[in-house]
Amino acid sequence: MVTQGIDPFGARATLDTPEGRVRYFRLATVADQLAIDLDQLPYTVKVLLENVLRYAGAEPFTEDDVRLVAAWRPGTKPAKEFPFLPTRVLLQDFTGVPAVVDLAAMRTAVARLGGDPSRINPLVPVDLVIDHSVQVDVFGTTVAFQRNVEKEYERNRERYALLRWAQQAFRNFRVVPPGTGIVHQVNLEYLASVVAVRQSDREAVAFPDTLVGTDSHTTMINALGVLGWGVGGIEAEAVLLGQPIYLLLPEVVGLRLINEPPGGVTATDLVLTITQLLRQVGVVGKFVEVFGPGLRHLSLPDRATISNMAPEMGATAVMFPIDDETLGYLRLTGRSEGHVRLVEAYAKEQGLFRTPESPDPLFDQVVELDLSTLEPSLAGPRRPQDRVRLSELPASLRAAFPEQFPSPQAEQERFDWEGGSVNEAQEPSEPVVPVGQRRKVVDVHLDGRHVELTHGSVVIAAITSCTNTSNPEVMLGAGILAKKAVERGLDTHPAVKTSLAPGSGVVTAYLERAGLMPYLEALRFHLVGYGCTTCIGNSGPLPEPIAKAVQEHELVVAAVLSGNRNFEGRIHPQVRAAYLASPPLVVAFAIAGRVDIDLTSEPIGYDPNGEPVYLREIWPTPEEIREAMEKAIGPELFIERYREVFTGDEHWRSLPVPTGDLYQWDPDSTYIQEPPFFKDLALEPPPLRDIERARVLAWLGDSVTTDHISPAGSIPVNSPAGQYLIARGVQPKDFNSYGARRGNHEVMVRGTFANIRLRNRLAQGREGGWTTHFPSGELVTIYEAALRYQMAGVPLIVIAGKEYGSGSSRDWAAKGPMLLGVRAVLAESFERIHRSNLVGMGVLPLQFLPGQNAEALGLDGSERYTIAGISDGLVPRELVTVRAEREDGRVIEFQAIARLDTDMEIEYYRHGGILTFVLRRLLRGEA
Template identity: 55%
Template sequence: MASVNTFDAKSALTVGDQTYEIFRLAAVEGSGDLPYSLKVLLENLLRTEDGANVTAEHIRALGGWDQDAQPDTEIQFTPARVIMQDFTGVPCIVDLATMREAVEELGGNASKINPLAPAELVIDHSVVIDVFGREDAFQRNVDFEYQRNQERYQFLRWGQTAFDDFKVVPPGTGIVHQVNIEHLARSVMVRDTDEGTLAYPDTCVGTDSHTTMENGLGVLGWGVGGIEAEAAMLGQPISMLIPRVVGFKLTGEIPPAATATDVVLTITEMLREHGVVGKFVEFYGEGVASVPLANRATIGNMSPEFGSTCAIFPIDDVTVDYLRMTGRDEQQLALVEAYAKEQGLWHDPSTEPRFSERLELDLSTVVPSIAGPKRPQDRIVVSEAKEQFASDVKNYGVDGDLREVEVSYAGQTFGLKDGAVVIASITSCTNTSNPSVMMAAAMLAKNAVERGLDVKPWVKTSMAPGSKVVTNYYEKAGMWPYLEKLGYHLVGYGCTTCIGNSGPLPEEISQAVQENDLTVTSVLSGNRNFEGRINPDVKMNYLASPPLVIAYALAGTMDVDFDSEPLGQDADGTDVFLKDIWPNPADVQRTIDEAISQEMFTDKYADVFAGDDRWRSLPTPEGDTFAWDEDSTYVRKAPYFDGMQSEPAPVEDISGARVLALLGDSVTTDHISPAGAIKADSPAGKYLAEHGVERKDFNSYGSRRGNHEVMIRGTFANIRLKNLLLDGVEGGFTRNFLDGGEQTTIFEASQAYQEAGVPLVVLAGKEYGSGSSRDWAAKGTTLLGVKAVLAESYERIHRSNLIGMGVVPLQFPAGENAASYGLDGTETFDVTGLTALNEGTTPRTVTVTATKESGETVEIDAVVRIDTPGEADYFRNGGILQYVLRSLVK
């Protein structure tokens, strides 16, 4: 509750029989024509004004925002709630549990460590598609999930009882972002205080970058690292600069042949090209009213792919109708509408807010598209996809004719070629929340079956809906038999293929691919297709709408032109083309209207936190502090507070550092953070084997995020990582300069350097750390002994997370990089000037001196990317968690 009310903004709003306390935006000069997103931030500051963290000057700066200026005003944003998924959420709860013990050791009270903002965790990242294409796939995959993850699930059950205001949505319920928009999101929050009932905009940060899906509901929020999320749960505001806001005007309507996925791939390409990293994107204009909520959510979901902090739609009738459809109560609906209209948050297409930049898209110009083979922003028009594939496949060593090998599998013998689609998966939050594309896929399947078409035998098919409601409306519309005839049986409710949980390919297919080094492909309805992410056997990955996923499964190859090549023949021997089975959008909409009801949502979410018998029967530890099991390979006490004193040690310059990795451009957190399957011959695999874990029980890195010993061994271990210290070698390897520059794993080199007391640095190119908001990309970096990263530019979340873990992000001067300075990574590095932080100031630059083996030195005037005073406080304390812990003890 704010202790200061400089602007006399506190007021009352009566809706029906209920009166709410609100903070009126109109009290601040200049607020009237602010973009929607900044109005939400302004209300946040008005409500949390305390004269210290949030001052009247901050509020005036936001009201008088200069849309043309570069961001330079720091504000403190306090999210209303936090949402997590289990991969990123488990380490958060591990850290909170460890903090309880650390507080006691520093003489404080363990029960002080509790979420102060509502925190909800949805278990959706742990299901792996081990079984597919059969009736019992869902049940079998869930069985495997519980076998592999029992320890983690018991730990989360403990957390649910030990911490106040922390709830867990059990496995097999849905994908976090879909559960968020269908049930958890409030649009307007309500909280009882000593002075009455407070109403304010729903804002929510999440430990998954696609938290931005909620932007479709007018909820301001974005993905943060688990580190920031923990701090937000503990009442710490998020330090940020008032951003530039890009107004994206929508006009026209989507043409019949195109889908919401095509729209979002078009927008992704446009915004990547425009450059929106660190900016807010906000949609406005006459076309907004014709964009269904599901499509808005799809667009918001892809915000990380085009690089913006958020991609938000204002509240309007479409928002309220969706909230009604998904079972929110009538008082809440009335409050959302009344509050939005009272505060100027209701969309008015006739007025144009002041924006920093503007773009425009006529939706009628959108054409069917896919994206790939390795980045979501690389859009390809479907009619040109065959030609583009022929060009792209050359980058994978296939020059000339596509090679073909004979394979026998499941009673059939066939030729498997380069370009074969071996995975065609309907998965991920982006599209499985959207009835228009999900029903289109089902109806395309129906049309295909009725014309006698079948999926090619080498295709691994899977259907992983975002919530049980999808299953419900498929049943009601009678679509499951057709989907299942094509192998699209339910495999689970989770992210699956999009996060690398595609499961293994059938052994015969995998063996043929590996032995012949075939370049095979995947097609998925997801948002991420980075190298090495989907499946270790698959080199080229494409994003597509759910109906196009099935189309490519029917074709069985990326080497196809749907316009001129048939998908197969019907019983009469007549060629069947994609256009012959593509469902009519009017028929799709009519089927949706007949199949979806409000009761489906109220029924499926009636008892969403209770879980099934299996969840409820898990033995659950009790007590304020967790009883760590020393033998556990899943959940271990975090090491960040070991030996921590009540006062931070002074910041020191870096001396005699060696390069752990020399990296190029676009190194993502997927390259840095441990993800996917654990290989037997990797440092993490060896660790598990040494601890008695059988190969079949290794599970994924994501499932073992609560064990830092596994995670540190998998940091920088992505099979596609290219460390330029080595020639032509991919994977988690480097040179150990203490051992004559011999090649070894990054983990083993790190251990040797740390034992010798040698600090480490990472050199990198542009867009370092783009991708998922993975806290382990920063946690693993610090645990490997890296003290600084020197890059050309950073992705927002990863830069902030590095600081949150005590690693200093440095930037080459504009236009310069490692190559331009003649650096090859064999140098020794000194960083001087960091000690200025001890005086309470942040140096703009520091001197990086690289000493070559010859004794020659290179001096670099590196920019210190500690951008705000709040970040400087975190760094001085050795990290954000240490800062919070010391604050709570004081």
């Protein structure tokens, strides 16, 4: 792979560092020649400028690309794209396995056409971290970690064998085995270099570490000053094959922090506040950079907590500059002193290093946040941007579930009307339970005990997710709170499924060194695994008596987790309310056992003497957290944990390793199948054609997430995917999850649009993966309808509202609809990554004109749709004509924007997707 171009600006220079002399491409040289002020450019733009400068003259990078990026100005963005080639690609196993399957299928296709399959090989270095497959089956016991790991290997042996094959079959491809940590925390603590050094033309070349990843929370690495963001697996595959990403000049929003956070608030409270703020401002598709005097109060882990949730804010990335805090974190995590000094020297030389005296860059927009206004918060019960003050938690439940949680006034009126009376003798220190809930208490027999469940009961409390488990302050805070709670004689509610799933082994090491693990375990927060677990829906089953009670009595029960996503149906199919919270609050709500409580004023529980215990009495102080950090955390922990990061445990090392350049597809496998994307591939793409007389497969509303579209979580027995597996001899207990079966398109296409909470307006009022088949009018599964339409040769479209495709960057949210026969998605707006993924699979994203939507145009979903103007050739964001014809002959005609935003996206669409485009180039010897 080429690492530098022909240097048309004469910017190549040398820098002496403790790691030796390196070449670099000096930004100041270009600034002088083009008369620009580097200090005024946002950090993001400087990194992009270095990228095009270094590659200039190496196809497809040109001198004009350098001039374009260097000319960045606030409010002025020419509609011309430029290429960007990241330093590396980061995968996790849920998205990484289908990427490896696609690469293996591309090799098979090349061999089928008589070519050399070894040419299909990563040109950009790839790291794949296996972290998404572990599930919380066993909890509340010291053997939970061991048992869950054993079950993980039982379920995923075939997938992991594929990855072992990829490890030896592909160059530039490394795998971090299971049980190591969450991909983003491993990236932060070990993989990221901040400044990379590569050999090129027999000399060492230094440049900024940049990346794209197949998880939307790749943005966590922005905290280190590393530019990286999430892309779909489709786009990531193209990058690792050497294909640049094409960007428009970024809009950059400056987030200015002022003042100091008050005591008692956490980084979680900060990030939930920023998420809410930036969602309100509107930063979708924009880059955010944090600056201002308040920045000095944020540790690197605090910054990582914020950058992690860029997708929930809607931003492409949330960048922090390289500064002394960055260097301190590199030293803390065991990076060599020589490399730290290289980072410092390079960043200062390139104007990428911030000091308190550094001038503020210019931004397209500045948003200010006063840190002194922060307060304890959660987010929920359905979306991460819906921040709730701790004191207002009961009110949020009443707003979301008015039938189950009526207002106190309405409930009292009902009680009085029915002839009741108020028990005025009730002690005010006792928990006040609304009358309506007292009427629906379910007694559950659990492990020899009688447990009460009601609306608002917490059934899952999980310390999980990269967002918070990377932050020692909140993790140690959880341990300190647990210690104080145990010392006061408190215990977790027996109905709560508790779990501790840290982001890396370093976390358990410092919790143990601080003496806090015994207290977490006393509250049943035992280590269950190193992985995403509950945050991605791998919460495992609820205990059977609890699950039965929730199902039979239709209880609205809750999960509280230290995660970043809480969309409907994501955490657990039986959990209707899910709240994101800091790890200390997760422990607190496990003790309280319910979320319809104001922990700022009501007791969290009662001690053995019957005395109330309040949250404020056991909340960790800043001094206690600081003392624990000084005692427990040091570079030796990181060095030890990452010494053999690619080796794995005995389970990993004992896996069979298939050999050879070609993967041997097993037709009987229910995990790995050769996808149909490259079968019958012609060397030239067919001409573009209009979409004629298409039917609507689904008509969806606002904020439809990739969780609604792409299969995730458990596989129901009676679903099309479940029936497929049963027909192939798989018992329901061995179904595993949709995520684990992403390497089998037959499972995934059957689960597309099958989310139990999907609301399709064509489903005749039924929730889930149902639709009306036209013209028969029958209510059938979406998969069955798609089969019928395909047999009749009828193309399909999807109609949606605003923010279509928000959430995780799931490539199957684009692959699945494409395989169902969806040719276009017509929405009011798209989330950035999902729109790109649709283009990458040859599905046309269409956007209603401002002020228009399906309802305003009088559409009802029963029409036949013709989309004209495609066959004439397209330009970026061209208007096309949509003609909707009803059965009675009435025609509704309107225009929509073809959201092919760049010339290169049009080229991808013409080829039927980005992967077929790259494969054709490889076969023609162009790449």
